[in-house]
Amino acid sequence: MPLTASTYGKGRVRVMRLARDGDHHTPRELTLTVLMKGGFDAAWTQADNRACIATDTVKNIVNVVAARNVALDAEAFVQAVAALFLDTYPQVAEISIEGRETRWLRHAIDGTPHGHTFTLDGNGTGYVGLVANRAGAVLRSGLRGYTFMKTTQSGWSNFFDDGYRTLADTDDRIAATSMDATWTWRDAPIDYATANAAVLETLIRVFGTTYSASVQDSMYRMGEAVLAAIPEIAEIAFAMPNKHYIPINLRPFGLDNPGTVFLPTDEPHGQIEATVGRAA
Numbered sequence: 210m211p212l213t214a215s216t217y218g219k220g221r222v223r224v225m226r227l228a229r230d231g232d233h234h235t236p237r238e239l240t241l242t243v244l245m246k247g248g249f250d251a252a253w254t255q256a257d258n259r260a261c262i263a264t265d266t267v268k269n270i271v272n273v274v275a276a277r278n279v280a281l282d283a284e285a286f287v288q289a290v291a292a293l294f295l296d297t298y299p300q301v302a303e304i305s306i307e308g309r310e311t312r313w314l315r316h317a318i319d320g321t322p323h324g325h326t327f328t329l330d331g332n333g334t335g336y337v338g339l340v341a342n343r344a345g346a347v348l349r350s351g352l353r354g355y356t357f358m359k360t361t362q363s364g365w366s367n368f369f370d371d372g373y374r375t376l377a378d379t380d381d382r383i384a385a386t387s388m389d390a391t392w393t394w395r396d397a398p399i400d401y402a403t404a405n406a407a408v409l410e411t412l413i414r415v416f417g418t419t420y421s422a423s424v425q426d427s428m429y430r431m432g433e434a435v436l437a438a439i440p441e442i443a444e445i446a447f448a449m450p451n452k453h454y455i456p457i458n459l460r461p462f463g464l465d466n467p468g469t470v471f472l473p474t475d476e477p478h479g480q481i482e483a484t485v486g487r488a489a
């Protein structure tokens with residue numbers, strides 16, 4: 210029987226790199242999945258492991274590259290891991306690395322950023338993704354589960370009307386989401402951390418300061434703004450659940466509800482996804 214697809218490697222490889230500059234420390238915590246494709250078919254089809262790099266070795270390589278590169282940001286770090294595999298192992302044809310970055314915030318004490326005290330930025334995790342082979346590479350950055358809300362200046366109206374529709378038009382609702390956003394680099398920015406911060410700042414500014422006719426409308430314009438602001442980005446992909454806040458009917462209690470009391474719901478939720486790219 211033909212083996213029609215295969216890949217293997219190590220999942221949830223966790224590593225914390227700590228760059229020390231005197232008492233000024235910078236922590237970088239990543240959880241990686243590192244998968245290889247290449248000349249490994251015999252392990253599946255012939256019980257022949259001779260070409261196989263142990264997944265335990267994959268974990269060791271991540272740790273060695275970490276030790277050699279404590280101060281690289283996530284994007285450059287996954288590029289260094291991929292380069293080691295492609296430079297060392299001819300049997301590796303392609304390497305895919307995905308990482309989640311724990312976002313540690315430097316804490317300020319008495320208004321002064323402290324050298325070695327951090328708090329967890331619990332709003333989502335960073336994302337980094339790299340697919341690399343000897344012909345080239347595609348590098349992505351992003352966010353997972355970044356949650357935000359606006360409490361007005363959002364509506365949903367004039368949508369398709371038939372016997373199945375029950376929802377009324379509204380021009381004033383709460384809009385909330387837990388966003389996965391992934392942007393693909395076409396060129397390296399001067400600094401990934403600065404560019405990534407500019408992406409997030411742009412996304413939230415557009416979301417917060419412009420009327421939203423739908424999640425779709427906000428998403429598209431958020432994407433357009435990111436591409437306009439950061440020329441090194443080729444495209445940006447979004448997945449945004451619409452976290453509904455449903456106005457509670459208070460009429461049985463003789464009360465109005467002028468947009469002040471809502472039922473927060475997680476399910477079911479709308480799921481809105483799109484990718485915004487540049488004209489060819």
Ligand SMILES: O=c1[nH]c(=O)c2[nH]c(=O)[nH]c2[nH]1
Pocket residue numbers: 364365376422423424425451479
């Ligand atoms: O922004 C929205 N987009 C939809 O597609 C949709 N569908 C729905 O029921 N509410 C909403 N809101």
